[in-house]
Amino acid sequence: MTAMLTSGIVVNGYRDMATRLPVARVPVCSELVLPLQQHIGTPAEPVVGSGDRVVRGQLIARARGFVSAGLHAPVNAVVLGIECRPVPHPSGLNGLCLVLAAEDGADWGSAGPEVVDPNSIAIPEPDIIRMMVRQAGIVGLGGATFPTSVKIKSGMSQPVDTLIINGCDCEPWISCDEMLLRERPGQVLAGCHLLRQSLAADRCVLAVEDDAPEMVAGLQQVIADCNSPVRLEVLPARYPSGSEKQLIHIITGKEVPSQGLPVDVGAAVYNAGTAAAVYQAVVHEVPLISRLVSVSGPGIGRPRVVEALLGTPVSELLRFCGGRTADANGLIMGGAMMGLGLASDEIPVTKGMNSILVTTPAMSQDAQGEMPCIRCGECARVCPARLAPQQLLSLIRNGDLEQAQQRWALEDCIECGCCNAVCPSHIPLAGYYRYAKGEIRKQGKARVKAQQARQRYEFRMERIERAKREREEKLRKKKEALQAANKARARAAMAEEARSFEDEM
Amino acid sequence: MVRHAPVYAPDAAVSMTMRRVLLALSPGIVVYTGFFGWGLPVQLALATVAALGFEAVMLKLRGRPVAVHIGDYSAVVAAWLLVICLPPLLPWWMTLLAVFFAVVIAKHLYGGLGYNPFNPAMVGYAVLLVSFPREMTQWIPLEGYVIPGFGETLAVIFGGSVVSHLDGLSTATPLDHFKHSSSAAPAIMGTLAGKGWEWISLCWLVGGLWLAYTRTLDWRIPLSLLLTVGLFAVGLALGSNNPAWQNPLFHLLSGGTLFAAFFIATDPVTASTTQAGRWLYAAGIGLLAMVIRVWGGYPDGFAFAVLLMNLSAPMIDYLTSPRAYGHK
Numbered sequence: 021m022t023a024m025l026t027s028g029i030v031v032n033g034y035r036d037m038a039t040r041l042p043v044a045r046v047p048v049c050s051e052l053v054l055p056l057q058q059h060i061g062t063p064a065e066p067v068v069g070s071g072d073r074v075v076r077g078q079l080i081a082r083a084r085g086f087v088s089a090g091l092h093a094p095v096n097a098v099v100l101g102i103e104c105r106p107v108p109h110p111s112g113l114n115g116l117c118l119v120l121a122a123e124d125g126a127d128w129g130s131a132g133p134e135v136v137d138p139n140s141i142a143i144p145e146p147d148i149i150r151m152m153v154r155q156a157g158i159v160g161l162g163g164a165t166f167p168t169s170v171k172i173k174s175g176m177s178q179p180v181d182t183l184i185i186n187g188c189d190c191e192p193w194i195s196c197d198e199m200l201l202r203e204r205p206g207q208v209l210a211g212c213h214l215l216r217q218s219l220a221a222d223r224c225v226l227a228v229e230d231d232a233p234e235m236v237a238g239l240q241q242v243i244a245d246c247n248s249p250v251r252l253e254v255l256p257a258r259y260p261s262g263s264e265k266q267l268i269h270i271i272t273g274k275e276v277p278s279q280g281l282p283v284d285v286g287a288a289v290y291n292a293g294t295a296a297a298v299y300q301a302v303v304h305e306v307p308l309i310s311r312l313v314s315v316s317g318p319g320i321g322r323p324r325v326v327e328a329l330l331g332t333p334v335s336e337l338l339r340f341c342g343g344r345t346a347d348a349n350g351l352i353m354g355g356a357m358m359g360l361g362l363a364s365d366e367i368p369v370t371k372g373m374n375s376i377l378v379t380t381p382a383m384s385q386d387a388q389g390e391m392p393c394i395r396c397g398e399c400a401r402v403c404p405a406r407l408a409p410q411q412l413l414s415l416i417r418n419g420d421l422e423q424a425q426q427r428w429a430l431e432d433c434i435e436c437g438c439c440n441a442v443c444p445s446h447i448p449l450a451g452y453y454r455y456a457k458g459e460i461r462k463q464g465k466a467r468v469k470a471q472q473a474r475q476r477y478e479f480r481m482e483r484i485e486r487a488k489r490e491r492e493e494k495l496r497k498k499k500e501a502l503q504a505a506n507k508a509r510a511r512a513a514m515a516e517e518a519r520s521f522e523d524e525m
Numbered sequence: 526m527v528r529h530a531p532v533y534a535p536d537a538a539v540s541m542t543m544r545r546v547l548l549a550l551s552p553g554i555v556v557y558t559g560f561f562g563w564g565l566p567v568q569l570a571l572a573t574v575a576a577l578g579f580e581a582v583m584l585k586l587r588g589r590p591v592a593v594h595i596g597d598y599s600a601v602v603a604a605w606l607l608v609i610c611l612p613p614l615l616p617w618w619m620t621l622l623a624v625f626f627a628v629v630i631a632k633h634l635y636g637g638l639g640y641n642p643f644n645p646a647m648v649g650y651a652v653l654l655v656s657f658p659r660e661m662t663q664w665i666p667l668e669g670y671v672i673p674g675f676g677e678t679l680a681v682i683f684g685g686s687v688v689s690h691l692d693g694l695s696t697a698t699p700l701d702h703f704k705h706s707s708s709a710a711p712a713i714m715g716t717l718a719g720k721g722w723e724w725i726s727l728c729w730l731v732g733g734l735w736l737a738y739t740r741t742l743d744w745r746i747p748l749s750l751l752l753t754v755g756l757f758a759v760g761l762a763l764g765s766n767n768p769a770w771q772n773p774l775f776h777l778l779s780g781g782t783l784f785a786a787f788f789i790a791t792d793p794v795t796a797s798t799t800q801a802g803r804w805l806y807a808a809g810i811g812l813l814a815m816v817i818r819v820w821g822g823y824p825d826g827f828a829f830a831v832l833l834m835n836l837s838a839p840m841i842d843y844l845t846s847p848r849a850y851g852h853k
């Protein structure tokens with residue numbers, strides 16, 4: 021029996037769009053913009069100032085705190101400054117960025133070459149690998165952008181038996197993992213070996229989907245040729261097989277506990293691009309300064325997967341890929357199911373940007389519009405998290421977030437959008453869940469804040485109270501002392517009197 | 526405004542679902558008309574117009590965009606399902622009354638499409654059955670009588686006229702007939718469930734199977750319902766000496782069992798939404814309907830069985846919701 025996802029949906033992945041041309045490098049742009057926050061965790065802290073000259077690969081912002089990642093100069097450049105610029109973020113707000121002016125004649129330099137035999141690379145000690153990964157500023161390149169060294173660290177503290185390398189392009193229209201595995205399988209395999217060593221994992225599985233036959237055939241060849249211990253698992257293409265929790269379930273048969281981590285079931289998942297970056301960092305000491313971006317969709321002239329330096333404006337990518345077609349009507353970062361809409365193309369390529377999708381009106385034609393839920397249950401049938409989307413919907417509409425969370429596991433929604441896709445009433449269900457989860461987090465934060473405020477207040481009252489008590493105590497003691505003194509004095513006087521009286525006697 | 530994912534053209538739509546149901550009903554309607562004359566088509570036309578009218582008025586009153594919602598065909602589906610359950614020569618105002626109860630009371634006063642706890646068609650049917658039990662059991666027998674022509678049909682339905690050769694004779698539903706007959710039901714098509722009815726039932730089966738095949742309905746519901754009825758009928762055949770109950774097939778092919786299984790119990794709005802729940806829900810309908818059929822006072826129990834299970838659907842959903850990923 022082949023392992024596969026039993027929920028979810030079969031979608032057209034449009035895998036043939038961006039895979040016809042080989043990966044090409046976008047030429048160096050005169051200005052590169054590097055947001056300080058392009059990972060999950062604390063923003064990086066600049067270590068260069070305006071006017072400084074930096075060379076390719078030099079650290080320009082360092083990781084601050086444990087969960088963070090550093091940034092490196094993609095090319096030889098001069099630092100123009102630290103400015104607020106538009107960044108790809110759901111909030112749509114600007115973010116602090118390091119702005120570099122590339123030197124005249126600055127070039128890509130040479131990345132590590134494609135390895136022929138991944139078994140031949142020297143594999144350092146786990147801690148060394150982790151340190152090198154940290155120094156290279158590597159984060160999860162599948163879009164999650166969690167700092168990879170932190171993930172390795174957590175995998176070191178708990179036993180990992182299955183290391184999974186995710187080679188499934190998670191969503192329709194995205195092809196960067198496929199092109200990476202087609203053109204640089206050796207780098208990914210070498211990365212697999214390094215990661216496996218760092219985690220002391222028993223086995224390593226490379227998971228891909230079967231809708232890219234050329235890639236699958238190539239990988240099988242390479243793995244056989246070099247006799248790699250990596251096991252290739254070809255999954256029937258089904259969305260969202262590439263989602264972390266679902267992939268773990270498919271490969272290991274185990275479910276990551278709600279609110280838990282993959283290591284809790286002895287699994288670790290890394291994106292194929294991340295594995296290749298680990299190889300570059302450990303073997304060639306090349307930090308993360310570029311990435312593959314799939315530029316696709318019906319609204320782009322020449323869809324293809326490009327390799328772009330971090331900080332390159334998206335507008336350059338679009339130009340490089342033949343520009344937008346006349347009917348292009350939108351830009352999405354990520355895939356057609358979960359991607360983030362971009363307001364403009366004057367936004368830089370970041371570590372998490374795996375895809376730019378240029379949309380046209382024809383892609384999302386909806387003659388019907390939103391209708392009431394007819395409780396058909398289709399959404400529940402396809403939900404990979406086995407939730408009851410229709411129940412969640414009515415609870416959220418009624419404002420009963422508490423119940424949605426407590427009884428119907430809202431927090432476990434992975435926002436994959438499968439429910440949307442099958443809903444005959446065309447209700448934007450995943451949007452509701454994203455909103456509701458945000459609300460709950462906000463309320464939670466507000467609750468924590470309120471609690472802290474209350475604690476502070478109570479503490480203050482307590483302090484005042486204590487001060488008052490202490491003051492009263494002192495006063496009382498003083499009084500008592502005074503009284504005692506008075507008494508003593510009185511007694512003394514009395515005694516004196518008595519004595520004098522006696523004396524007089 | 527920035528457009529976020531998802532971006533794709535959806536391929537399922539409510540109106541599509543409803544149109545499919547109408548299409549799946551068509552063969553049965555044609556065969557029905559072939560056996561029993563113009564009554565059903567006339568009633569269907571009447572009910573369709575009435576349902577659309579009521580729907581438009583209610584949408585307007587509720588401040589909903591009429592054009593958007595009337596195009597979902599849900600009112601037409603409810604009206605057709607209702608009319609198919611009614612005797613074909615029912616006076617026009619009774620049909621109207623039933624459609625009124627189905628569309629206005631059962632559907633819109635409970636919040637409109639998607640919010641109604643009770644199956645609208647069954648509410649309309651039950652109201653008539655309780656209010657006009659005599660008219661509701663006047664079915665046209667096939668044997669020995671001339672099926673009325675088009676003009677005659679109109680005269681009976683709209684003019685209140687009584688056709689001489691139909692006068693006072695058509696009071697037994699096929700089920701009543703067998704329930705009280707002493708003769709064993711012969712297992713031949715045409716005489717098993719009352720002449721004509723098995724053929725119509727088979728048409729419902731074909732239409733229903735097509736709906737299941739196109740995933741318009743969840744196959745679990747008809748399967749579970751028919752299994753329950755079948756098992757019950759086998760038990761009955763073994764345990765009872767009423768000659769009418771001797772052939773279990775009778776229960777499957779008569780009294781609208783197949784119609785209820787594929788078209789009534791499958792109404793998604795009023796059914797259970799979980800997969801396990803749907804097994805239970807449909808089994809409950811089958812069981813209740815058989816109990817009413819065998820021991821109850823009404824000739825057929827599906828309307829009440831469906832309404833009772835509608836009532837239990839939210840509870841069934843609550844109890845059968847699957848364990849979410851990553852939960853114990």
Ligand code: SF4
Binds near residue numbers: 392394399442443
């Ligand atoms: S798929 Fe849409 S209409 Fe069907 S139950 Fe889910 S939310 Fe309701």
Ligand code: SF4
Binds near residue numbers: 405406434449
């Ligand atoms: S409820 Fe959440 S996890 Fe389930 S299908 Fe919808 S978006 Fe995906």
